[in-house]
Amino acid sequence: MATLLYRTGGESHGSALIALVEGMPHGCPIDAAFIDRELQRRQGGYGRGGRQQIETDRVQYLTGIRMGKAVGSPITLLIPNKDNRLNDAVATPPLYHPRPGHADLAGAMKWLTTDCRETLERASARETAARVAAGALARCLLKQFDIEVFGFVRAVGQATANIEVTPHNWRELLAKRDASEVYCPDGGGADAAMKDFIDRQRTNRDTAGGICECHVFGCPIGLGSCTTWDGRLDSRIAAAVIAIQAFKGVEFGLGFATATLPGSQVHDEIAFDPATRNTPSLGFTRRTNNAGGLEGGMTNGQPLVIKAAMKPISTLGKPLQSLDLRTKQASEAGWERSDISAISAASVVMENVIAFEVARAMIEKFAGDSLTEMHQNYTAYLTAARNL
Numbered sequence: 001m002a003t004l005l006y007r008t009g010g011e012s013h014g015s016a017l018i019a020l021v022e023g024m025p026h027g028c029p030i031d032a033a034f035i036d037r038e039l040q041r042r043q044g045g046y047g048r049g050g051r052q053q054i055e056t057d058r059v060q061y062l063t064g065i066r067m068g069k070a071v072g073s074p075i076t077l078l079i080p081n082k083d084n085r086l087n088d089a090v091a092t093p094p095l096y097h098p099r100p101g102h103a104d105l106a107g108a109m110k111w112l113t114t115d116c117r118e119t120l121e122r123a124s125a126r127e128t129a130a131r132v133a134a135g136a137l138a139r140c141l142l143k144q145f146d147i148e149v150f151g152f153v154r155a156v157g158q159a160t161a162n163i164e165v166t167p168h169n170w171r172e173l174l175a176k177r178d179a180s181e182v183y184c185p186d187g188g189g190a191d192a193a194m195k196d197f198i199d200r201q202r203t204n205r206d207t208a209g210g211i212c213e214c215h216v217f218g219c220p221i222g223l224g225s226c227t228t229w230d231g232r233l234d235s236r237i238a239a240a241v242i243a244i245q246a247f248k249g250v251e252f253g254l255g256f257a258t259a260t261l262p263g264s265q266v267h268d269e270i271a272f273d274p275a276t277r278n279t280p281s282l283g284f285t286r287r288t289n290n291a292g293g294l295e296g297g298m299t300n301g302q303p304l305v306i307k308a309a310m311k312p313i314s315t316l317g318k319p320l321q322s323l324d325l326r327t328k329q330a331s332e333a334g335w336e337r338s339d340i341s342a343i344s345a346a347s348v349v350m351e352n353v354i355a356f357e358v359a360r361a362m363i364e365k366f367a368g369d370s371l372t373e374m375h376q377n378y379t380a381y382l383t384a385a386r387n388l
């Protein structure tokens with residue numbers, strides 16, 4: 001089956017990060033400036049640490065692209081690390097005191113060592129630069145089908161944005177998000193409250209997590225599958241989102257709140273509007289979108305709505321109780337340069353890993369070796385559905 005896949009490689013302080021993307025159709029225009037902008041957004045946000053002052057993440061394209069277009073072969077994206085010191089034993093010393101919440105302890109045992117260094121190098125959220133690059137590349141395909149993805153920070157600590165996102169106002173909200181240091185489009189004070197929470201954690205030498213939210217507009221009905229558990233688009237999106245470093249929960253639409261309500265208040269009643277018959281939703285409308293655009297593992301023509309919780313960063317300036325893995329004697333957890341909060345960056349990562357899964361579902365449904373063939377399959381499908 002034609003599909004879209006990617007792998008990443010690289011350590012936080014190694015020479016580079018790479019992403020290898022397989023399955024981009026021939027002829028798809030690649031917007032390198034857009035991909036670099038997403039990388040810059042990932043580097044930004046309120047509460048970031050010193051690393052982002054060192055790096056200027058930009059993609060170098062090693063394979064798979066000619067004259068700004070995919071040639072159909074695997075695409076290799078490389079992001080050099082300026083803070084490249086992995087082979088310098090002094091500059092990347094061993095870490096024997098695992099940080100609670102980080103991969104340190106489990107990774108050290110897994111690799112049969114008392115040094116957490118190699119675990120932390122790969123587990124680090126620095127790797128998300130490669131995921132953003134792969135996802136933003138996939139978005140170049142989505143743009144060809146007018147599918148847009150919008151992510152932002154919904155909450156930090158107790159500070160929550162009081163906004164409703166619709167297909168009509170999201171571009172306006174996107175401009176507000178881009179003007180916000182926290183990447184929160186709520187001009188009504190939530191942005192300031194979020195910054196205040198992060199500032200307080202900095203003062204306390206503590207860290208902050210939050211909630212990211214992502215909307216996808218323009219998906220045709222029927223992406224994903226109800227026939228296999230791993231073909232369900234919600235299962236793929238959930239897996240992609242929960243795989244982001246420090247993410248602990250994901251929900252679609254009303255999510256966990258659906259469990260507390262009767263069915264009559266949860267399910268989105270179906271109606272028809274002939275005026276929107278020529279759109280990817282085929283004219284099927286809903287007054288509500290509690291399902292978050294997915295029913296039976298398939299897109300239902302409504303925007304996808306996904307929320308996810310990020311725990312606070314696990315490197316604390318005031319370290320928690322841990323031990324020395326060599327002696328098993330109690331000791332404070334290790335400290336590495338880190339962030340107070342990476343929630344804004346995480347919203348960019350979430351946007352792009354979701355985009356990758358939607359692009360994969362598009363390729364699986366409208367398979368074609370070239371963009372031209374994919375467009376023909378897409379149009380033929382919507383025409384056939386309209387003729388029912």
Ligand code: EPS
Nearest residue numbers: 012049051123124125126313337338339
């Ligand atoms: C990050 C790079 C890392 C950390 C952070 C995110 O760089 P360094 O370890 O050199 O400071 O700032 O990583 C973590 C929070 C983590 O837990 O590993 C990045 O580029 O996003």
